[in-house]
Amino acid sequence: MNFIDRRATLTVLGVAVAACVVVPNVLSPYWIYLAISAVVSAVIMQSYGVIVGRVGVMSLCQMSFAAIGAWVVLRLNLSDAPGGFLLWLLLGGLAAVPVGVAIGLPALRIRGVNLAVVTFGFAVSTDIVLNANQFPGTTELKTLVRPEPFDGDGGYFILAVVVFLLIAAGLALLNRTRLGMSWLELRHSERAAASHGISVARSKLAAFAISAFIAGVGGGLMAGQLGLVVAGNFAMMQSLALFAVAILIGPHNPEGAVMGGVFGAVMATILEKLKLPQDLGGMLFGVFAIFALRSGVSQTDFTRARKRERQARKFLESADAGDRREDAASAPVEVPAAVPPPVGRAGTAALAARGLGVRYGEVVALDAVDLTVPEGAVVGLIGPNGAGKSTFIAAVTGFVPGYEGAIELDGRSIDGLSPSARAQRGLRRTFQTTVIAPELTQYEYLAIGAGRRLPKKEADELLEFFGCPPGDVPVSIVDVGTRRLLDVAAAVAARPKVALLDEPAAGQSAAESLRLGRTLAQVPERFGVSVLLVEHDMELVRAACAQVTVLDFGHVIASGPTEEVLEDPAVMAAYLGTAEVPLS
Numbered sequence: 001m002n003f004i005d006r007r008a009t010l011t012v013l014g015v016a017v018a019a020c021v022v023v024p025n026v027l028s029p030y031w032i033y034l035a036i037s038a039v040v041s042a043v044i045m046q047s048y049g050v051i052v053g054r055v056g057v058m059s060l061c062q063m064s065f066a067a068i069g070a071w072v073v074l075r076l077n078l079s080d081a082p083g084g085f086l087l088w089l090l091l092g093g094l095a096a097v098p099v100g101v102a103i104g105l106p107a108l109r110i111r112g113v114n115l116a117v118v119t120f121g122f123a124v125s126t127d128i129v130l131n132a133n134q135f136p137g138t139t140e141l142k143t144l145v146r147p148e149p150f151d152g153d154g155g156y157f158i159l160a161v162v163v164f165l166l167i168a169a170g171l172a173l174l175n176r177t178r179l180g181m182s183w184l185e186l187r188h189s190e191r192a193a194a195s196h197g198i199s200v201a202r203s204k205l206a207a208f209a210i211s212a213f214i215a216g217v218g219g220g221l222m223a224g225q226l227g228l229v230v231a232g233n234f235a236m237m238q239s240l241a242l243f244a245v246a247i248l249i250g251p252h253n254p255e256g257a258v259m260g261g262v263f264g265a266v267m268a269t270i271l272e273k274l275k276l277p278q279d280l281g282g283m284l285f286g287v288f289a290i291f292a293l294r295s296g297v298s299q300t301d302f303t304r305a306r307k308r309e310r311q312a313r314k315f316l317e318s319a320d321a322g323d324r325r326e327d328a329a330s331a332p333v334e335v336p337a338a339v340p341p342p343v344g345r346a347g348t349a350a351l352a353a354r355g356l357g358v359r360y361g362e363v364v365a366l367d368a369v370d371l372t373v374p375e376g377a378v379v380g381l382i383g384p385n386g387a388g389k390s391t392f393i394a395a396v397t398g399f400v401p402g403y404e405g406a407i408e409l410d411g412r413s414i415d416g417l418s419p420s421a422r423a424q425r426g427l428r429r430t431f432q433t434t435v436i437a438p439e440l441t442q443y444e445y446l447a448i449g450a451g452r453r454l455p456k457k458e459a460d461e462l463l464e465f466f467g468c469p470p471g472d473v474p475v476s477i478v479d480v481g482t483r484r485l486l487d488v489a490a491a492v493a494a495r496p497k498v499a500l501l502d503e504p505a506a507g508q509s510a511a512e513s514l515r516l517g518r519t520l521a522q523v524p525e526r527f528g529v530s531v532l533l534v535e536h537d538m539e540l541v542r543a544a545c546a547q548v549t550v551l552d553f554g555h556v557i558a559s560g561p562t563e564e565v566l567e568d569p570a571v572m573a574a575y576l577g578t579a580e581v582p583l584s
């Protein structure tokens with residue numbers, strides 16, 4: 001846990017303990033009741049924190065999940081089921097899970113506004129069903145009687161706070177797992193997540209299930225607070241308003257969930273006191289949300305990011321980081337003759353593509369391309385713009401499903417496998433445009449890439465090897481060129497069979513690019529990773545690759561030892577139609 005997270009956690013804990021002492025003993029019953037509403041609302045906000053805040057999915061039906069939790073709790077109360085309220089609360093949360101998964105299924109195919117419409121549709125239909133059928137116990141007038149010591153409002157407030165803290169602790173633990181970190185990456189790029197071996201479908205469904213569980217528990221808590229609930233407690237407009245609060249405040253941070261809960265509860269009361277319609281609250285939140293969407297992040301994310309960046313800058317200016325900066329500044333930039341590009345082991349193909357063909361409509365992007373990356377080698381794939389290099393990487397890594405030909409990784413066919421399955425088998429890639437979640441630290445991004453939390457020593461070595469800043473530095477203050485190096489480091493961190501790097505030197509100076517070439521040449525021996533390198537910078541290619549293949553209009557026009565190929569007149573002609581291969 002970093003310093004900012006630790007401080008926020010301690011603050012939330014401190015506020016929670018203080019509230020548990022002050023609220024039941026000092027406030028009037030009316031304000032205790034409001035405080036319970038705020039905490040129950042904060043619990044429901046935590047469900048938004050998972051699905052909206054962490055995964056970035058536009059779910060507008062969280063109150064429907066809450067309604068399921070409330071319904072189950074009241075149904076169990078009506079039939080005097082064994083186990084008591086706390087068990088019913090848990091069962092209410094669990095009952096919402098399958099529905100959450102079912103609602104999550106369309107999210108695997110559609111996203112954005114379309115998904116928002118689907119989830120809102122579910123909220124509307126729940127509204128209709130709830131209005132037509134009363135909650136259990138309503139006709140019989142059998143209200144839920146809370147067990148001791150939570151029967152009084154003071155005690156119930158403490159119970160609600162404890163539930164909130166337990167969920168916050170659970171989510172904090174989850175956020176440190178691969179699943180939790182995968183959500184952050186999903187929010188920024190599903191392609192990048194898949195390229196790191198993350199199953200997008202599983203991650204999203206897990207997020208829907210967990211958020212539905214939390215909302216269900218929140219609904220159960222609401223039933224416990226009110227004794228009986230009505231359809232209006234879970235109205236679709238509530239879902240919409242809380243969604244807007246979620247976008248605005250960022251309930252995936254515990255302080256955001258608390259603020260969202262308090263804000264929601266107090267807002268409703270103010271509107272009531274001013275005799276204004278409650279819908280106005282939803283509209284107001286909607287307007288605020290548009291402002292938040294414009295800045296791209298929620299209020300708590302914005303505050304945390306600023307604090308983290310200030311801290312990182314302070315660290316980078318400190319003596320600790322000084323040596324590292326000097327090392328980087330004085331790093332040799334020439335290609336040392338002592339590091340010849342690795343040729344790899346003859347006869348052992350880490351990656352073999354045979355007869356690879358890709359069409360985009362009428363455009364033939366790749367035509368019967370044969371290419372082999374021997375084990376232990378760095379092979380270059382070059383060619384003019386539009387030659388098909390990125391398409392080759394995309395097809396090999398599973399991002400172009402309908403290709404012709406056959407691809408083998410380490411002697412085994414990977415045709416038909418999804419991008420994440422190929423990544424899990426040991427095939428990693430980088431993209432021409434980096435898509436790293438800026439709120440991650442470099443350590444966290446390496447952990448996502450590696451698929452495991454790396455020991456600090458191993459992570460530090462990787463970062464230093466590729467010339468990245470210290471691991472605690474957030475990605476948001478790392479320049480674009482260095483982010484590309486971090487992408488390469490994350491691909492290598494997984495120790496794949498083969499890493500396919502798509503123009504990793506873009507955004508680098510000529511000297512840095514040359515240095516990267518020298519670094520890449522050492523990758524096979526040092527990490528056991530063979531490399532396919534797509535690049536336009538020929539000095540880098542010369543430094544890293546013993547062999548290159550040249551594509552032009554989707555055809556292989558030359559393949560062989562780097563120097564020989566670069567002297568080939570056909571290759572020179574392909575490049576800008578000149579007799580000289582461009583140096584950068």
Ligand SMILES: Nc1ncnc2c1ncn2[C@@H]1O[C@H](COP(=O)(O)OP(=O)(O)OP(=O)(O)O)[C@@H](O)[C@H]1O
Pocket residue numbers: 360363364365383384385386387388389390391392
């Ligand atoms: N999604 C797509 N839909 C249609 N055509 C595409 C698509 N992606 C690439 N192409 C076309 O396929 C051909 C190969 O493109 P590709 O991006 O693979 O080339 P490249 O060698 O990587 O180019 P660059 O060096 O500029 O990145 C180009 O004619 C391009 O316009």
